[in-house]
Amino acid sequence: MIVLTAEGITQSYGGTVVLRGIDLEVNPGETVGLIGPNGSGKTTLVRLLSGEETPDAGSVKLKGRELSAWSPRERARRVAVLPQEGLPPVAFTVEEVVTMGRHPHQGPWPWTGREDRKVVDQVLSQTSLERERHQSVDRMSGGERQRVAIAKAMAQQPELLILDEPTTFLDISHQLAILDRIRSWQRKEGLAVLVVLHDLNLAAQYCDRLLMIQNGALVREGTPADVIQSSAIREVYGVEPVIIPHPLTRIPQVLLRPESVDRRSRLSKESVSFSADSRYTFG
Numbered sequence: 302m303i304v305l306t307a308e309g310i311t312q313s314y315g316g317t318v319v320l321r322g323i324d325l326e327v328n329p330g331e332t333v334g335l336i337g338p339n340g341s342g343k344t345t346l347v348r349l350l351s352g353e354e355t356p357d358a359g360s361v362k363l364k365g366r367e368l369s370a371w372s373p374r375e376r377a378r379r380v381a382v383l384p385q386e387g388l389p390p391v392a393f394t395v396e397e398v399v400t401m402g403r404h405p406h407q408g409p410w411p412w413t414g415r416e417d418r419k420v421v422d423q424v425l426s427q428t429s430l431e432r433e434r435h436q437s438v439d440r441m442s443g444g445e446r447q448r449v450a451i452a453k454a455m456a457q458q459p460e461l462l463i464l465d466e467p468t469t470f471l472d473i474s475h476q477l478a479i480l481d482r483i484r485s486w487q488r489k490e491g492l493a494v495l496v497v498l499h500d501l502n503l504a505a506q507y508c509d510r511l512l513m514i515q516n517g518a519l520v521r522e523g524t525p526a527d528v529i530q531s532s533a534i535r536e537v538y539g540v541e542p543v544i545i546p547h548p549l550t551r552i553p554q555v556l557l558r559p560e561s562v563d564r565r566s567r568l569s570k571e572s573v574s575f576s577a578d579s580r581y582t583f584g
């Protein structure tokens with residue numbers, strides 16, 4: 302059964318249309334990547350798909366049933382969300398934070414039972430966090446906190462995992478570690494994954510399907526080979542890329558060169574102003 306279905310999702314803020322008629326599906330065992338420039342509507346879409354906000358028009362269904370018909374608790378048993386801002390540096394231990402992932406499965410009183418403890422122990426072992434279990438999360442680096450956030454989501458045992466730019470502040474080894482961890486979890490449990498990624502090369506390597514958004518509309522959809530094409534990158538991002546197959550995996554990869562931004566095509570649309578030294582700021 303399809304885990305997540307969205308039809309005709311439309312959203313406006315203050316009279317400005319931010320998303321226009323987005324249709325999508327995410328199936329069990331599938332990783333769908335959402336890509337698109339800054340301000341194209343990815344985070345807004347994630348907020349609507351996770352039930353944090355209700356769209357002005359269109360429907361979002363979780364396992365065939367309107368998202369709004371699920372209680373927050375029922376929904377949390379099936380959907381885990383890692384927001385863009387990640388896990389805050391809270392003064393709880395790793396074990397406490399991972400145990401919080403069990404809340405949707407606990408009774409009206411959130412007692413931690415034997416099953417919860419078993420799941421938390423398993424997750425700490427799978428994520429190599431056993432040694433840090435008593436460490437306070439506020440003393441951890443951004444990369445380590447992201448690992449704890451994934452562990453908390455794993456303890457939640459969802460059927461759908463939604464991630465908004467999970468790799469943005471991570472070095473390349475932590476980027477791969479997080480995405481590898483999700484992939485192995487997914488293969489084991491048949492998890493459906495929807496992930497926003499800015500890095501097109503990681504998106505191509507890790508996603509089965511890509512949805513490319515521009516100005517709130519879905520403009521390309523398909524396998525990485527279908528979507529990661531020079532014409533699409535040029536049109537949507539306004540840069541002139543070189544696309545080559547990865548020498549080992551044959552998956553398309555994007556190479557960039559300096560001064561290849563077509564400032565008229567993309568940046569003017571997004572009110573980006575250039576300063577004298579050519580760095581740009583979004584306004």
Ligand SMILES: Nc1ncnc2c1ncn2[C@@H]1O[C@H](COP(=O)(O)OP(=O)(O)OP(=O)(O)O)[C@@H](O)[C@H]1O
Binds near residue numbers: 315338
């Ligand atoms: N609550 C809100 N009120 C008003 N405007 C909003 C709100 N949320 C988003 N927007 C606007 O909607 C547009 C899309 O924003 P969104 O954050 O969804 O883009 P994005 O593709 O996730 O961007 P980025 O890649 O920079 O994170 C932007 O113009 C943003 O300013």
